[in-house]
Ligand SMILES: Nc1ncnc2c1ncn2[C@@H]1O[C@@H]2COP(=O)(O)O[C@H]3[C@@H](O)[C@H](n4cnc5c(N)ncnc54)O[C@@H]3COP(=O)(O)O[C@H]2[C@H]1O
């Protein structure tokens with residue numbers, strides 16, 4: 130068994146938790162804080178049999194992977210700022226960090 | 239040294255913490271949430287010398303192991319529900335998950 | 348890569364977080380509780396390349412290592428307690444516990 134210690138943004142945490150438990154994977158959630166930005170994030174403990182590690186990493190990537198989005202400022206903001214406001218800006222969202230640790234023994238008592 | 243990452247129900251956490259520290263074992267407690275039931279639970283970090291892992295697992299089993307209990311509805315409830323309420327029902331309590339990780343180095347500074 | 352699971356006193360946590368991130372190290376902070384004294388403390392997850400483990404342990408020791416301090420009771424207290432109060436007493440501060448775990452795989456998605 131492997132333990133995937135996975136750090137994701139709070140905004141992606143609920144989606145990931147649902148996607149993993151719906152497919153029968155065990156998950157435990159810890160609240161954490163980023164060392165650099167000092168903002169809240171989420172650390173998941175996910176114990177997975179070796180042959181399913183690849184599947185779980187795909188689920189994490191689909192739900193939390195880094196992606197870019199076009200942020201078109203809301204109409205109201207555009208009025209306030211005049212002609213220039215309407216242009217879309219590209220922002221980066223999401224992102225996840227996965228540490229894979231080897232589990233010597235796993236037991237349920 | 240091994241690190242036992244142990245997930246138990248909140249109701250058993252205090253008992254386990256007391257049982258471990260009374261016997262001189264080091265313990266750190268993290269608040270966590272179950273991925274499936276989304277209820278609060280407790281994740282303990284327990285660093286233990288290799289030869290004492292078996293003892294610690296026994297202490298965890300004694301204090302948090304899965305057990306069944308006969309729940310006899312309180313007398314007041316029985317009055318309300320009439321003749322059928324008085325029967326006892328069997329419920330499952332407790333349960334613990336233990337991941338054993340190998341610790342390459344342990345140092346106190 | 349190694350994962351340094353480091354438990355420090357709350358009073359030293361901010362200093363350590365700043366010292367590590369200023370030098371470009373990745374850090375995640377978890378709130379925790381000591382098993383024996385039942386007081387809040389801080390558990391850091393620090394993923395570090397193998398060759399930098401020694402440097403990070405030095406940063407932890409400098410910022411959180413156990414040290415003694417001379418506590419001279421405040422002047423106001425000395426007045427109240429008369430002649431004997433002015434003597435300094437030695438107190439122990441800080442201290443950190445570091446578990447080094449091997450990371451089989453580290454990925455950012
Ligand atoms: N492989 C793993 N990796 C990381 N953490 C793990 C884990 N397996 C269990 N846990 C942790 O231990 C708690 C108790 O798990 P247990 O298996 O006794 O009891 C579980 C199990 O009987 C059931 N369950 C859990 N996940 C399920 C799923 N995806 N589908 C169906 N039933 C599930 O619901 C109970 C409560 O689960 P919950 O998630 O709320 O709480 C879980 C979770 O926090």
Ligand SMILES: Nc1ncnc2c1ncn2[C@@H]1O[C@@H]2COP(=O)(O)O[C@H]3[C@@H](O)[C@H](n4cnc5c(N)ncnc54)O[C@@H]3COP(=O)(O)O[C@H]2[C@H]1O
Nearest residue numbers: 259262263264265266283284285354381382383384385442
């Ligand atoms: N093997 C281990 N596994 C997991 N976590 C560990 C650990 N050893 C230490 N820790 C964590 O580090 C904190 C500081 O431990 P330290 O050994 O410096 O300082 C300890 C130690 O000097 C003493 N102590 C701890 N447990 C004891 C016990 N069972 N019996 C007697 N003294 C104990 O009390 C101080 C505070 O302990 P507290 O538990 O509140 O807080 C502990 C605990 O959160």
Ligand SMILES: Nc1ncnc2c1ncn2[C@@H]1O[C@@H]2COP(=O)(O)O[C@H]3[C@@H](O)[C@H](n4cnc5c(N)ncnc54)O[C@@H]3COP(=O)(O)O[C@H]2[C@H]1O
Nearest residue numbers: 136163164165166167224368371372373374375392393394
């Ligand atoms: N080696 C490691 N060990 C333990 N935890 C780790 C880690 N690497 C990343 N993390 C965790 O993952 C979060 C996201 O990291 P990411 O690298 O995507 O995104 C990072 C990275 O792009 C940047 N960053 C992080 N530390 C930095 C530093 N010391 N100097 C410059 N930029 C940094 O700021 C973003 C947010 O960082 P933050 O610390 O708030 O939040 C981090 C931290 O909680």
